[in-house]
Amino acid sequence: MCGIVGYVGRRPGKPVILDGLRRLEYRGYDSAGIALIEEGGIDTVRAVGNLDALFAAAGENRSEACVGLGHTRWATHGKPSEENAHPHSDCSGRISIVLNGIVENYKELRARLTEHGHTFTSETDAEVVAHLIEEHGGKGLAAAVRGALGEMDGHYAFCAISADEPDVVVGTRHECPLVVGVGEHEMFFASAIPAFLTHTRRVVVLEDGDVVTLRADGAEYTDVAGEPLVREETEFPGDDDAAEKAGYETFMLKEIHEQPAALRDTLAGRLCEDGTVDLSEVGMGDDFLRRLRRIFIVACGTSYHAGLIVSYAIEQLARVPVQIDVASEFRYREPVFDPDTLVIGITQSGESADTLAAMRLAREAGSPVLALTNTPGSQATRDSDFVLYTRAGLEIGVAATKTHTAQVAAMLLLALRLAWARGSMPEDALKALGHELRTVPELAEQLLARPSAIKEIAERYHDERFFLYLGRGMGFAVCLEGALKLKEISYIPTEAYAAGEMKHGPIALLDVESPVVVVADDGPVFPKLVSNIEEVRARGADVIAVATDDNDVIGELSRDVLWIPKTDHHLAPILAVIPLQLLAYHIAGIKGLNVDQPRNLAKTVTVE
């Protein structure tokens, strides 16, 4: 996720802003920039790569500028490059902005602004904001920002400066974080508190729609209409580490709770208002998609589970045969390739050795390769013909969480796009699914906000020596991921099985009160799953079920139910995995284990 820093004060802003960017590095980025209001106008420096490149480009020269903006960019629209790095300017160069998030309607805005004679210098969505502010100029920067907001769709936070008002910074937010730091004769904007924590602990957390004007000696808050607002100042109690974790006890828990935002970012600009999917950024046209005769999915670990979950949806919705394999097997089993087989490499890091090798093997054999990755500029983006990005932001916890659900969401977009191109489903049914997918981030938000019995369940079973996970269809794939999470961070042996296979072995493992997690995918196979649950209960095991709110059968079959909001069963896996992430998390926490860095595991396995 991008990082924003804004500063207005009585001392030189350059070192303050650069230090603030350094403290936002944990958010992940691929380029950075700074803009300062100097005597002659706005001076902007941008650089690709890590902050050392920006520091070198900005040079050691002392600047007396007391107002400026800084930005670390996590590329979404437009590759990592100096031209695409923020800050972005308007045509006059007298306005400069930095943005975090997505302007979903940037294409139509850019077209209209271009018709009005604006010239663009980047491929980004963010740049349109600078030109919108220019268009709405004449009544002051804050009014121009409010005017721009009236035309923008999406979710974003941005800050703006103007050479015509050299003593202010204006900032606003809509579904992306922006906080104000209140200093002594200096004020700060930032995407996250660590950016200014060494200067002040006095914080004002903004609400969606707030438009804030900062001057050295204070802040003026209004709503989008310009009506004055009052915002409470609080004292941030934590230290730097707590701030980087946004107050959560671990990165993993923070990242579990970042899933709604990661889903929103991944879907933004790709799910149209009418429910159709726009993946034109990927470059696979209708003809190409129609010609496909088969899809191979290759991945490792949690990414493999994302592929397995959506392999069901691709076959059911797009009627394209899908094979999926762990990359370390795929690369050595001499698979048969052909030009009409699309190979999809799912890798959040874009660096997993086995997945890269599998992708290279496919490409050398003449099959087109799509990389689904969370990391711009990673090796996977270079070893592929097409790239589809998840936009989950940097994931620090070794056990993947938000990147997994973002992968599922991105793959579902692909499934819908494929079905549309191939006419495999009625268009109104596809649009309805697209509309439903748009609601999933909000459903995830609601789910994470619910009180739940997970901690009590974790307390009850944290000493267990074994967990069995059972499911059917996509529910089975979710079980694989849930079982892996528990194994990875609590070191408890687990096994995930297709429920229909239970009588062929796993049932021998059950004892009285053995914990059995069941993911009740409420698709057509649910009645079969009910029989399996009965068989489990007949052996005295404790059933912990994951089920949708409207399931009125599961309650009497289970000792505990982890309820999730109702949605289409193709989309439900995104929600179903969340309680299983939290169950694993709390069990590991009770056992006093380090969930962010579990023993023997690495975040990215760059060797075979």
Ligand code: BG6
């Ligand atoms: C493992 C990580 O090392 O690699 C997992 O611990 C991850 O969380 C797996 O799923 C695959 O990584 P990637 O980057 O290829 O998705």
